[in-house]
Structure formats: C-alpha cells, structure tokens
Amino acid sequence: MRILMFSNDPEICVCHDDLPPGHTRLRHRDYVAELRRQTGIASKLAVLVSVPAGSNLQPQHEESGLSIIPIAAPHRLLAPLYSLLPALQGVKNFKPDLVTAQSPWESGPVAFLAAKLSRAKLLLQLHADIGTREWNQQSSAYRLRAIIAMIVCRGADKIRVVSENMKVRLAEEWRLSPEKFIVVPVPVSLPPPTELSRSSAKNTLLPGLADHPTVLFVGRLYPPKNIDLWVETAAAIARQLPETRFVIAGDGSEKEKLFALLERHHLREKTILTGHVSRDRLPDLYKCGDVFLLTSSHEAFGMVVVESLLSKTPVISTATGGPKEIISDGVTGRLISSGRAEDLAKAVLELLQDAKTREEMGTRGQIAMQQRYSAEIIREKLVTAWLQSAG
Structure with missing residues (x-):
C-alpha cells in the first residue's frame, strides 16, 4: 500500500x-x-x-x-x-x-x-x-x-x-x-500532566487564584467561539458568586472585542488573559480551572473539551457539534441546549459550589477520554x- x-x-x-x-x-x-x-x-x-x-x-x-x-x-x-x-x-x-x-x-x-x-x-x-x-x-x-x-x-x-x-x-x-x-x-496530543494538584497549579501558573472558584476557557478567539455569550455567562456567574475568577487562554481576531466586552460587563479585574499558551504548559493550565466553559455556536470536534476532561476538569458547553458527542450530559459535564447565558451560568454555579460532583465528573471524564481518543x-x-x- x-x-x-x-x-x-x-x-x-x-x-x-x-x-x-x-x-x-x-x-x-x-x-x-x-x-x-x-x-x-x-x-x-x-x-x-x-x-x-x-x-x-x-x-x-x-x-x-x-x-x-x-x-x-x-x-x-x-x-x-x-x-x-x-x-x-x-x-x-x-x-x-x-x-x-x-x-x-x-x-x-x-x-x-x-x-x-x-x-x-x-x-x-x-x-x-x-x-x-x-x-x-x-x-x-x-x-x-x-x-x-x-x-x-x-x-x-x-x-x-x-x-x-x-x-x-x-x-x-x-x-x-x-x-x-x-x-x-x-x-489527543496533549503532553502528560505534571504531578501538581489543582491548587498548586493555580499558585504556580496563576498566583492568587488558589482561593477563588475559577472558570476557564482555552481556544482561538474567533466568531464560532461566541465570545459574546461567554462573557455574558461570566457576568451572570459573577453577579451570584462575586469571588469567581475567569481565565481566558488564546488569541485571535476577536481579541479586541473580548477586551471591550469584559470592560462593558465590569469583568476586567476578575479576568486573567494569558494569550497563547504553549502545549507543554496546557495540562497544568487546564488544572487551573474548576470548570471549563465553552459557548461555541459551532464546533467541528472540540479538542479543548477532550483536553480539559483529560485534566479532570469538567466541561459546561452549548449543545453543538463535537461537544455533543464528547460530553456525557450529567456524567462528564453538562450540555446546555438552550444556549442562554442564564442556563449556562446556572450549570457552572452548581459545579463551582459542589466539589464532590466536580471531582467525580472530572475522574469519569478522564477515563472516558483515555478510552475513546x-x-x-x-x-x-x-x-x-x-x-x-x-x-
């Protein structure tokens, strides 16, 4: 052949x-x-x-x-x-x-x-x-x-x-x-994770976050990621749980738009923007999030979902494309079919306030990703x- x-x-x-x-x-x-x-x-x-x-x-x-x-x-x-x-x-x-x-x-x-x-x-x-x-x-x-x-x-x-x-x-x-x-x-081509715990990863990569519930996004900043909905959801989360912090890792054509949205929703002081992150640092970066939030309008596959679950970080996502096939709703994360910021925020808040469920979802997610991808x-x-x- x-x-x-x-x-x-x-x-x-x-x-x-x-x-x-x-x-x-x-x-x-x-x-x-x-x-x-x-x-x-x-x-x-x-x-x-x-x-x-x-x-x-x-x-x-x-x-x-x-x-x-x-x-x-x-x-x-x-x-x-x-x-x-x-x-x-x-x-x-x-x-x-x-x-x-x-x-x-x-x-x-x-x-x-x-x-x-x-x-x-x-x-x-x-x-x-x-x-x-x-x-x-x-x-x-x-x-x-x-x-x-x-x-x-x-x-x-x-x-x-x-x-x-x-x-x-x-x-x-x-x-x-x-x-x-x-x-x-x-x-999956993510490097093996280090032995850092979630709190240690936060202190090492993003000092000061260890005492805060943290919502993470990793990916390219461009229209299909629906950055408007992500920031709107973050604002709804912050209104109900003000100590929450947000981490956005990535770059792209909508970077300036993201800055403006964060300012408009008064989230700039609560958000860390890392820019592009090298692949060798990604496993520990995923550990910095207690929950990974994805608000895409379309996803052909959704590699960030697989990578997040491999790092035992559960995912809340809009019910679209690849994520619908990767995430088992209620088992390794949540799929929100309405696409409304209020519903996404509710799902994130439930996990942020329930460490036991987060840990169980993360563990199940890691096993499932290793078996499938x-x-x-x-x-x-x-x-x-x-x-x-x-x-």
Whole structure:
C-alpha cells in the first residue's frame, strides 16, 4: 500500500532525537507502522508538505517507510501551484494507491489531479467546521474556501470528518451520500500532566487564584467561539458568586472585542488573559480551572473539551457539534441546549459550589477520554479509513 499525502504542517519536517510525545513527525511514523502492521512491510507514506520560501529543506526518506518532501512557496496560498510539479513527479515515481489531502480548499485540487493521473483513490480530510454561517461571515476568502472544498469533495471517493454531526450537516448541505463520509476524531496530543494538584497549579501558573472558584476557557478567539455569550455567562456567574475568577487562554481576531466586552460587563479585574499558551504548559493550565466553559455556536470536534476532561476538569458547553458527542450530559459535564447565558451560568454555579460532583465528573471524564481518543485508538481508526478508501 502506497499513500501520497498533501500536508500544510511544516512541523513534520522537524527531525531530532528529542521530539516531544504527540509531535507531528512521530505521529506519522506511527501511522506508517500501523499501516505496515495491517498490510505488510512494503507499505509507504510520502508526504508533500508546504513550507515557507527560503527554508532550504531537503527531501527526507526514513527506513520506517515515511518520506517527507518539502514544497517551498512564497505564500501559503501559492503552495498548491508550487506543489503541482512535485505531485506529478510523485505520481510517476511513487505510483500511489491512495491520495489524501488535509486541506481540500488549498491542496485539494492538486490532490484531485494527482489521484486522477495515477488512477488512485482520493480521500479528502476536513477538520474545520467549514461552510457554517460563522465560517462564511469571516471573509469572502473563507466563503471561497468553502466553495472550493465542496466542489473538490464531490469528486472524492471518501471524505474523512471528525464528528458525526459534521458528517450529517455536510451530507445534507452539499447533497452528498452519507456513505461517502468516514468519521475519525482527532487524536489527543496533549503532553502528560505534571504531578501538581489543582491548587498548586493555580499558585504556580496563576498566583492568587488558589482561593477563588475559577472558570476557564482555552481556544482561538474567533466568531464560532461566541465570545459574546461567554462573557455574558461570566457576568451572570459573577453577579451570584462575586469571588469567581475567569481565565481566558488564546488569541485571535476577536481579541479586541473580548477586551471591550469584559470592560462593558465590569469583568476586567476578575479576568486573567494569558494569550497563547504553549502545549507543554496546557495540562497544568487546564488544572487551573474548576470548570471549563465553552459557548461555541459551532464546533467541528472540540479538542479543548477532550483536553480539559483529560485534566479532570469538567466541561459546561452549548449543545453543538463535537461537544455533543464528547460530553456525557450529567456524567462528564453538562450540555446546555438552550444556549442562554442564564442556563449556562446556572450549570457552572452548581459545579463551582459542589466539589464532590466536580471531582467525580472530572475522574469519569478522564477515563472516558483515555478510552475513546487515545493516539493508539485514533491511529488504528485513521489507517483503517485509508485502507477502506483505497478499496
């Protein structure tokens, strides 16, 4: 089995002896190992990856069966054009059984051409909640991406999505057969947590929070996260439990809007804004929250939900997309279908004032996430999806 993959993640080009667990390079080595376990030692994975111009990276071929071919382009949007010739060479020399692309609106058209020329099957992968109202409102470029993705996906043999909800929505909106979709969630790549207790994590990372109930958010600050509702919910919580503190970790296009909302609701003094947090610090950051609050209007998957539960922090979320499949309502967190700030605040307050239930939910959540979203489980599912797509 030979698989030709188009990727936009330049981290896969990094190669040294101290790569952290979950690193992209290590994950793809593991994919090849699983592929060989299921099909035989001759199976190979070649990855054409977009990298910035001037990177001077050379192709890398490992004994593991993994090959990395960097494609340097002056701009990410030009990467498909620059990858055209290497793709044609890959088709000629590599002779793939399956072609797959991680970004249908960027590398998808070239992957489609490569699959047709090599008479290979085409598997396109969608991780983002593409085509939703919030997605399309971001810019005309986002609307164009959705159109390109829809056109290319219609020509694919299979489409990998990360949640059942995403499958149902796209099958209906794009008028595609549900049989065309394969659901494979995103693997957990969070580093192992330290031995810090919740109070110690608060004192170490965010001094002064140990004596305060704390509500946490981690994620990109952009329209689908519904920051307005998050701050409105926080304000309702603060009115009833004034000693509560709020931690928001992340960056994005709505950062200035967030500042304004916090000022308007008189929450600026009660809120810590950390900005972007490196992945090695995330496990302890999740411990800083007594409750994780997510108010998204759409979530393709919801990796932050999985990560929070892995850190034993229960999640209160709007009942949308991926979180509906990840959270067991009343068992590992709460799903609030109304989407009203008052109802979200009530659920958060109930947990903040009930340490025993918080601890039980967190423990159950950690066990469930380890059983459902470990790297080993998702790796086997993804490779099985590759083989199913290749026929």
